[in-house]
Amino acid sequence: MTHAPVLLAEVMEALAPTPGALMVDATFGGGGYSRAMLEAGARVIAFDRDPDAIARGAALSAAFPDRFTLHQARFSEMLGFVNExxxxxxxxxxVSSFQFDEPTRGFSFQADADLDMRMEKEGLSAADAVNRLSETALADLIYHYGEDDDSRRIARAIVQARAAKPIARTLELAKIVEDSVGGRKGARTHPATKTFQALRLLVNDELGELARGLSAAEQALAPGGRLVAVSFHSLEDRMVKQFLTARADAQGRGSRYAPDLPPNDPSRRAPSFTLERKRSTAPRDEEIAANPRARSASLRWAVRTDAPAWEAHAAPELAPKTEAEWIKL
Ligand SMILES: C[S@@+](CC[C@H](N)C(=O)[O-])C[C@H]1O[C@@H](n2cnc3c(N)ncnc32)[C@H](O)[C@@H]1O
Known part of the structure; x- marks a missing residue:
């Protein structure tokens, strides 16, 4: 199994690790970014919520015992591990290529497997979601988290299929979705791609985690510290963009759509970040040719100012939006 860290050179340029500097790798995965930061002489605290990723970190821990620690934890919990x-x-x-390519994890419909998708290998699975959510909740989920206009048709087909027997396997779900939208019609991606994305985001509360993780990093960074994020779909990228542009807004309005505030307005907040570059960075053609999975990557970064961190960033108002809420459905 191969794993190529995406946008590695661009990420390192944005992060600018120096000898002795304390850095967080929020998503260890195969450790590509951690290794590059360690090789630049930095100290690294890394996180991954997947126990398999933690096992993969043993070699790096052995090579850099004094400068590297790896925790099995969610990145939203980083403040509990960072003391400076x-x-x-x-x-x-x-997800990492390790997770995606391992059939037993159930993230992909390239292979038949249990419909699982749990990064932490515990909690409720994608099968629980497709078999237990109401038709309306499934349609909302596939519409909001999958950004799929066929959401209602797909939700109806899932509910009809599970009435006969519970949906348990990846290929079973992929086929139900494909049949419900009338096949592939020459599309470049499989019709189930967006449904699988929606389920994965829900099962792992990925957008809630991102909102909390960005806020945690904002609190943990020193003035001049760099916040760097690589996203792979528009929901993530939009959240990173909105987080950084709001906090870098000289007007301190919280949203670029809000009206200008007078200089002495008490609700005006001092920018907590400076955006060096408003646009995102995409991989070069050579990287995409060598690693097609890099295709949809988008890099954004900003530099922390000395202003206080803003209040916690809200997760988008999507329904159902957190693991806790959908368990109750
Ligand atoms: C795209 S991979 C990272 C690849 C890594 N940069 C490399 O060079 O190998 C994303 C990783 O983040 C982990 N992850 C996703 N959400 C997380 C969260 N909220 N907290 C901690 N780890 C998370 C996943 O388990 C996965 O291993």
Missing amino acids: PLRGAVFDLG
């Missing part, structure tokens, strides 16, 4: 201000924090979002 950070010079940098990097988020490489979503």
Whole structure:
């Protein structure tokens, strides 16, 4: 199994690790970013919520015993592990190729497997979601988290299929979705791609985690520290963009759509970040040719100012939106 860290050179340029600097790798995965930061002489605290990723970190722990620690934890919990201000924090979002390519994890419909998708290998699975959510909740989920206009048709087909017997396998679900939308019609991606994305985001509360993780990094970074995020789909990228542009807004309005505030308005907040570059960075053609999975990557980064951190960033108002809420459905 191969694993190529995406946008590695660009991420390192944005992070600018220096000898002795304390950095967080929020998403260890195969450890590509951690290794590069360690090789630049930095100290690294890394996180991954997947026990398999933690096992993969043993070699790096052995090579850099004094400068590297790896925790099995969610990145939203980073403040509990960080005792001094950070010079940098990097988020490489979503699933790793290790997770995607391992059929037993159930993230992909390239292979038949239990419909699982749990990064932590515990809690409720994608099968629980497709078999237990109401038709309306499934349609909302596939519409909001999958951004799929066929959501209602797909939800109806799932509910009809599970009435006969519970949906348990990845290929079973992929076929139900494909049949419900009338096949592939020459589309470049499989019709179940967006449904699988929606389930994965829900099962792992990925957008809630991202909102909390960005806020945690904002609190943990020293003035001048770098916040770097690589996202792979528009929901993540939009959240990172909105988080950084709001906090870098000289007007301190919280939203660029809000009206300008007078200089002495008490609700005006001092920018907690400076955006060096408003646009995102995409991989170069050569990287995409060598690693097609890099295709949809988008890098954004900003530099922490000395202003206080803003209040916690809200997760988007999507329904159902957190693991806790959908368990209650
Ligand atoms: C795209 S991979 C990271 C690849 C890594 N940059 C590398 O070079 O190998 C994303 C990893 O983040 C982990 N992850 C996703 N959400 C997380 C969260 N909220 N907290 C901790 N780890 C998370 C996943 O388990 C996965 O291993």
